[in-house]
Amino acid sequence: MTAQSANPDMLPDALRNALHDAQDQVNSLVLGKAQAVRFAFTALLSDGHLLIEDLPGLGKTTLAHALAASLGLGFQRVQFTSDLLPSDIVGVSVYDAQAARFTFHPGPVFAHVLLADEINRAPPRTQSALLEAMAEHQVTVDGTTHALPDPFFVIATQNPVDLAGTYPLPDSQLDRFLLRLQLGYPDADAERALLSGADRRDLIARALPVLGADEVLRLRAAVLAVHASDALVRYVQALLERSRHHAGIRVGLSPRAGIALLRAARAHALLLGRGHVLPDDIQTLFAAVAAHRLVADADAGDEAGLAQAILHAVAVD
16 A cells, blocks of 8 residues: 655654653653553544543553643543532533522533543443533533633543443443553563652652643644545545444444544554554554444454454455
8 A cells, every 4th residue: 555645744843842752751650551652642633532441550540640741731630420410520500699690610621631530430421421522522501502622632531341330331422532542551660660669640740741732733733634545545444344244243333433543543643753644553543443432242252352353354455
């Protein structure tokens, strides 16, 4: 497959260096997870949202905090619990007796970066409070629509659904997340460094922001200029088509999933210093973009394995 290159030096030196420094800083705070960090930046630059799923204690919240600390953006954290209400997230209208009218009090969703911690510990009704915010970058309360800050980026963490006190995210909610990551246990060197080093919370608290809102918006604009060839688009379409007929999959990938995959691949290419997308970008990201969007048969195994099987079944032209 051939690809026409856009200018590989499409970013000014200062912006390229700031992006590199931001990734380095997050990698210094979240040890041994270079690919997960790159994927997190991919979601950010793609104007998407990030879901981090794994067992407690493996660094999900640390990654979210480290990323937010490096961005220099307005940051809010919501701890999702079984008694959390939608109004606790989006805000509420309160009657002002003196003014004889209702006044809207914005909730924590009005931030550049929202950490939805342990999102699947809240019931589905509360989870759904984020649907409009994630899709439209706005919330509607009592018939009035309020715009969210730009950029707006949700980082959600969740525990495996077989743990006590968790609710599975509905398909409509999962589809709002561009990427889903699993961190896994650190390797031996990284774990020793974590055990013998300073507390991650103290290091994050001392971290200085490297990027800001204007830089993030400029980087997102640069992502749109990354070239994806017609042949590569056909490759993505072939993956979508295969997912709809693959054994063990009840519901395959939608066109929106393909758009998300191409958007993420453009951001991934930019992070690697390229002005064009390669099949390697698609293959690297495919499971993270596709697995949580697939609906598998009960006895078909995990979605990540099915995503890999789809990749193996579709040849690159």
